[in-house]
Amino acid sequence: MNSITNLLPVTSSEDVRQSLKNGVEIALLDVREEGPFASAHPLFSVNVPVGRIEERIAGLVPRKDAPIVVYDDGEGRTAKAVRLLQSLGYSAVSALEGGLEGWKRSGGEIFIDVNVPSKAFGELVEHVRHTPSLPAREVHDRIARGDDLVILDARRFVEYNVMAIPGGRSVPGGELALRVRDIAPSPETTVIVNCAGRTRSIIGTQSLVNAGIPNPVFALRNGTIGWTLEGLSLEHGAARKGTDVSEQNHEAARARAKILAEQTGVRTIAVKDLERLLADTERTVYRLDVRSPEEYVEGHLKDFRSAPGGQLVQATDEWVGVRHGTIILADDDGVRARMTAHWLRQLGWNEVYVLEGWDGLPREAGPEAPLLSGPLPEAETISAVDLHDRLEDESILVLDLATSPVFRKGHIPGARFVIRPDLLSHPAIRAAREIVLVSPNGIAAHLAAPDLVGEHRRVRVLKGGTDAWLAEGYALETGLEDAQAFSVPDDVYKRPYEGTDNAAEAMQAYLDWEYGLVSQLEKDGTHGFRVLESL
Known part of the structure; x- marks a missing residue:
């Protein structure tokens, strides 16, 4: 640890593991970007990048005196995160002794990818319950023969809409037990549950087994990944959904x-x-x-x-x-x-x-409002109209704090991608005298504005963010070239099971990793999972 980190209150890896085993409340926060987090972290760590803490912490840790342990992997973000959390009123914040490296040295197990507790649990469920599944080729052949079956996609609708098993319908996992009896009223109809990889297929299938439906139920083994690796075609833009629930079936469920x-x-x-x-x-x-x-x-x-x-x-x-x-x-x-x-x-x-x-x-009604840690700081704003009129002015530097996938999808012409921790370190930003901060709805830009305010620099926030720019009918650029990036775009981990452009090697490696999670759980020893073995 460096001298700055040495000045912080610390908690040992052993104490963290003891809290996890003993059922004591604890939040273990990884304050790196999601890409580095996905490459190595403890099982129950939660990724909250330091630049996003004010946006996310109130929802993730609503009690201000809950024990919080923060770590990075030597990037120098732990001290800033601890002090920021303390400034937000969190009173029991400490640094993980030795950071991620200290966790490794102490014998702590290291996991990759994201949402790992749930994925490891899914593998354990299949291991314990022998959840029934069918390989992609057999499901394909059953469809081709016209067998009596329904295919239920347990992912979010937006994922299903991007790519789906032909003929499948969107029934997100939480809806399966409620709606399946009306979707497949005949007990002879085979029900096949799929997701992109394994977890939601397994949990969805086992949910229906646990729910006691009389139908034969199977997971599509390895989901759309397995389907793709078998060389089979997926459907794009599907919009089929579940049916309404009859009172009789509602009562049974x-x-x-x-x-x-x-x-x-x-x-x-x-x-x-x-x-x-x-x-x-x-x-x-x-x-x-x-x-x-x-x-x-x-x-x-x-x-x-x-x-x-x-x-x-x-x-x-x-x-x-x-x-x-x-x-x-x-x-x-x-x-x-x-x-x-x-x-x-x-x-x-x-x-x-x-x-x-x-x-x-x-x-109340309406979409969920952003749950921020406090009021937005005061910041000078600029309207979309005014920014559009001055966009050709080379003295203005437009910095976009959107996530890298959102930036790629569309950003204000000439804007530069940057993550908040890099705002004070990039030479072009330090040299700029007029800066406009942008984010999708303006919130991240407002939160970051105080970081840049200085006596020789004018900092403004695009009022209403990129959403306001679009509302005025102005066009966006797409893509993220090196010249547009003031930060490495590792803020969002590219999941091998989402989208349509994943390499076969990456998809197979992901499946191989999932299959190994049960043995990793045994080594870790902190999970506390307890699979229901009989009904």
Whole structure:
């Protein structure tokens, strides 16, 4: 550790692992960009890049005195992150002793990729429950023969729409147990569940097995990756979705979900007891609505975040930053919250509650508002019209703080891609006398503006961000060439299972890695997973 890090409060790797094993609340935060994070990290670390802390920390760690341990891999970001968190009111923040290298030296297991706890759990579920699956070629042949089957894609709709198994329909994982009986009313119909790789196929299939449907159920082995590696064609732009739920099938799904919740130790909580739980100052509480995003927008409980059930199981660390925190789930059907909760309990979350009834709780409509750590700092702004009029002025440097995939998709002409930690280090930025900061909705730009303010520099924020630019009808550039980048575009890890341009070698390597996760779990010893072995 350098001398600056030595001045910080520290926590040893051994103490972190002990908290994980003992069920004690702890948040282990990796403050590097997602690319480096995906190359090496502890199992339960949560990626919160230092430049995104103000945007994400309030949702991931809502309790200000929850224990937080921060680390990097020698990039010098730990000290800044600790001090920033302290300035935001977090009172129990420390640095991981020795950083990532210290974790390795202490014998801690290292994992790659993202959302690893959920992916490792999926492999463990298949290992323990022998979840049935079929290879891509057999599924293809069954489709070609016209067999009686349905293919249910357990991913988010946007992923399904990009690429899908021909004839499949979008039924995200949290919806499967609720809707499958109406999609496949005949018990003779074979149900095949797929995702891009393995996890959501396995969990979706096992959800239907656990839900007790009479149909033969199989996961598409290795998902769209396996389909592609077999040389089979995918469908693009599909828009088929699940059907409405009949009352008879709704009741059957609800009864089975209740049994599963009880078997796995899920608790229910009445509205009158919710405030008592929220008032517990030693408990980090997450309130999550597991219905579809569309239903959430139509109306939801105030202060509940949108976390569709299938994605919450697949990527719990995107909503819940404190391991062993308390999770409260809400739906309006009695199925989705219990099915999600029964998986979270098996994932080692000890305190999982399902809210019974919404009466008496305030509601609101509309999309989820950004959950920031505090008010946006004051910053001088410039309108899209004014920036457009001055875009040819070479004295203005436009810096775009969007993620690299968003930048590639479209950015203001002439803008430069940069991540926030590089704002003070790039020579061209230090030399600039007039800077306009841009981000998709303006929030990241507002948060970064104080970093650059100086007596010899004018810093403004594009009011309303790139969204406002588009609203004025102005065009965007696409792509991300080296000349456009003031930062290495490693802020977002390229998943080998998303998109249509992945190399076969990368897809196969990803599958090989997933198959090895069960043995890694055994070496790690901190996971606390407990797969339901019998029903």
